[in-house]
Amino acid sequence: MSGSAQADAKGAGSKEVPERRRKGISQVTLVYLIVLALIPLSRLISPAFPSTDQVENILVLGSFLAIVAFGQGLVILTGGIDLSVAAIITASAVFMSAITGAMGNSALVGVLLTLGVGILIGLFNGIGVAYLKIPPFIMTLATGVMATSILLGQTNGSPSGASPPVLRELFGTGRIFGIPITIFFFAALVFVGWLIQSRTTYGQRLYAVGNGEIVARISGLPVKQLITSVYVVSGLCCAIAGIMLLGFTAGANLSIGNDYLLPSIAAVVVGGTAIKGGTGRYLGTVAGVLLLTTVSTDISAMQLSEGWKQIVYGAIVLAALVLSRERPEGGSRTNIFARLRARKREEDMDEGHGDVSKGAAGPGQSAASQNEHRRSISQ
Amino acid sequence: MIETGAVARKRTFWQELRPQALATNSVLLAAVVFLILFMIWTYYLPGGLNAFQIKDLLNLAQALAFASFGATLVLIVGGFDLSVAGLISLVNVLVATQMPSSAGLAFSFAVLLVALGLVVGLINGCLVSFLRLESIATTLATFIILSGLALVLLAAPGGTVPPSFYEPVTGIIGGTIPVALVVLVLLVIIWLVIKRTRFGVNLFAIGADEDAATMNGVRTRAVKVWAFGVAGAMYALAGLSLSAATSTGNPNAGTPFLLTTFAAVALGGTSFAGGKGSAIGSIIGALVLAIIPKVLFVLGIASFSTGLFQGLVMIAAVLLGVATAKLGRKEES
Known part of the structure; x- marks a missing residue:
């Protein structure tokens, strides 16, 4: 009951957010240092490296991943995961090229409608996770498969859309002061992303949700709306990435988004965000993006196959997990099993006496919540 | 419900089939769903049902049944295992490129691959339980590495599976009983x-309350490592059955299993929060997912919508699981 709620509140609150964030900084700094060291070391791989072309390439290719990883990072911050990003990117690119090409709409209308599609798919994810209580991993996986299936049906397997000239100019060939326009987008994105995640009330509320939904709810935060919103933002980010990629590659195909699902999660994890939520910063994610993209350009320069890139990505993620684990994390209570149990406990509470924030102790207390009560006392 | 506690569990078979009872028994519910789909399929099937069509269905379901059996073990201890897709791809590619063609050597090679699956699973388990890493993130990393290895070994779909391996595995014994049914x-x-077994009981104990299990003398870490290990062996078996059924190699062969494995498990009523589940449910779930494309086909619905239906079935199954758990708890209290 209320005793159990307090115990949970204490359990979730004891993660000590400021301390964790300080630790995050050191991991982020480490990743930035590795990136800075890797670029000159690229010389070992190809005599053409390091060069301004290489740095330019990393920033341009990284910008697509950075925007997807921003949405993914917010989702992971709340303790979820978005496995539908690849499908949304592909759907957006194909939709955009279809609506501006065959249907003859202007690029601006196309962009607005495509962003709408991304938002709708994200909303579908968000409602499933926040209101229907479907595990994020399952919900977004199902959404991704369904979106891909619809896309295959609509395009008969081979979309034949070109990119509108404006997009081609913006994200493909265009340069200002000799610097690709995409890089300016990247800079703006890093600033806006940092601003939203670290300097707005919205961002702070997401940390609160990620650190413990019950506490957040008792504090009066609209937890369900917040959780829904991160999936919407993720859908929107993927739509933007889809539009940018369409301009960059000058044509849509059904595998345009495939290279972004695992790297988006990897970038977030490498950047010091715990997959269980509640910690991490966008600047860390950007460091992860730069690291993965640098490694990726090196591997391409070595003429190694796509498979090797994946193996290295996986190894980097594992290394990041092990490294971030070695810093004391508040004992064994922070593993996924504890989190899943906390979630289960929360469900029991939902059922036992309705809305916790009202503190109403319902008379029909179930045996399950009594057990929970006893367990929380014994801890 | 008026029945309480232990009494509620001692219902007869026919009582189990009443609507209220059915809603709380997901295994039986999945079986009923399968039977309905099976009847629709056989009704519309041109030329009627024969042993070969059943064999075909079961061969398709077999790989998924192995995969979801493994995933069930990990879910019961409260973990998630995404490495299923990577391991299936890797085993499929290894079978298609490296398997010797003589029967004896082929099956020894298959045993070797199951051992490989066991080792990969044990590594997953050690990372999760000894280093205390998040199971989703860890197995995501091993999934990426395993599919990378598959891509390195075979860059594009191709390769062949020796007939000496797939013929006995996908055949029919005595013209009536498909091998897959026996499996x-x-x-x-x-x-x-x-x-x-003690291992099985411990799985449920850990999933229900890891601390309580530890305090009661369960060697929590070891049991978790073995849960991942056995699951890895099951995924390798899934890769072997898939290779036998398709008789070719594809470095992305395992990717669809990421959705279908967990869909089958959800259909079978295994909880994603740990502590509750049944591999029998998962096997029936695998049968349901295998028959969906066949039912869609005989009804004349285009094949690309298979993914759409599988996604919907998955969401429906999880929603049903949530509702079932609530009903079940109400019944007990």
């Missing part, structure tokens, strides 16, 4: 045995 029955028996 599925064996799987059910293995589950019934595991459930009654």
Whole structure:
């Protein structure tokens, strides 16, 4: 009951957010240092490296991943995961090229409608996770498969859309002061992303949700709306990435988004965000993006196959997990099993006496919540 | 419900089939769903049902049954295992490129691959339980690495599976009993045995409350490592059955299993929060997912919408699981 709620509140609150964030900084700094060291070391791989072309390439290719990883990072911050990003990117690119090409709409209308599609798919994810209580991993996986299936049906397997000239100019060939326009987008994105995640009330509320939904709810935060919103933002980010990629590659195909699902999660994890939520910063994610993209350009320069890139990505993620684990994390209570149990406990509470924030102790207390009560006392 | 506690569990078979009872028994519910789909399929099937069509269905379901059996073990201890897709791809590619063609060597190679699956699973388990890493993130990393290895070994779909391996595995014994049926029955028996062993009981104990299990003397870490290990062996078996059924190699062969494995498990009523589940349910779930494309086909619905239906079935199954758990708890209280 209320005793159990307090115990949970204490359990979730004891993660000590400021301390964790300080630790995050050191991991982020480490990743930035590795990136800075890797670029000159690229010389070992190809005599053409390091060069301004290489740095330019990393920033341009990284910008697509950075925007997807921003949405993914917010989702992971709340303790979820978005496995539908690849499908949304592909759907957006194909939709955009279809609506501006065959249907003859202007690029601006196309962009607005495509962003709408991304938002709708994200909303579908968000409602499933926040209101229907479907595990994020399952919900977004199902959404991704369904979106891909619809896309295959609509395009008969081979979309034949070109990119509108404006997009081609913006994200493909265009340069200002000799610097690709995409890089300016990247800079703006890093600033806006940092601003939203670290300097707005919205961002702070997401940390609160990620650190413990019950506490957040008792504090009066609209937890369900917040959780829904991160999936919407993720859908929107993927739509933007889809539009940018369409301009960059000058044509849509059904595998345009495939290279972004695992790297988006990897970038977030490498950047010091715990997959269980509640910690991490966008600047860390950007460091992860730069690291993965640098490694990726090196591997391409070595003429190694796509498979090797994946193996290295996986190894980097594992290394990041092990490294971030070695810093004391508040004992064994922070593993996924504890989190899943906390979630289960929360469900029991939902059922036992309705809305916790009202503190109403319902008379029909179930045996399950009594057990929970006893367990929380014994801890 | 008026029945309480232990009494509620001692219902007869026919009582189990009443609507209220059915809603709380997901295994039986999945079986009923399968039977309905099976009847629709056989009704519309041109030329009627024969042993070969059943064999075909079961061969498709067999790989998924193995995969979801493994995933069930990990879910019961409260973990998530995404490495299923990577391991299936890797085993499929290894079979298509490296398997010797003589029968004896082919099956020794298959045993070797199951051992490989066991080792990969044990590594997953050690990372999760000894280093205390998040199971989703860890197995995501191993999934990326395993599919990378598959891509390195075979860059594009191709390769062939020796007939000496796939013919006996996908055949029909004496013209009536498909080998896959025997395998599925064996799987059910293995589950019934595991459930009654100390290992099986410990799985549920850890999933329900890890701290309580530790305090009661369960060697929590070891049990978790072995849950991942056995699951890895099951994924390798899934990769072997898939290779036998498709008789070719594809470095992305395992990717669809990421959705279908967990969909089958959800259909079978295994909880994603740990502590509750049944591999029999998962096997029936695998049968349901295998028959969906066939039902869509005989009804004349285009094949690309298979993914759409599988996604919907998955969401429906999880929603049903949530509702079932609530009903079940109400019944007990």
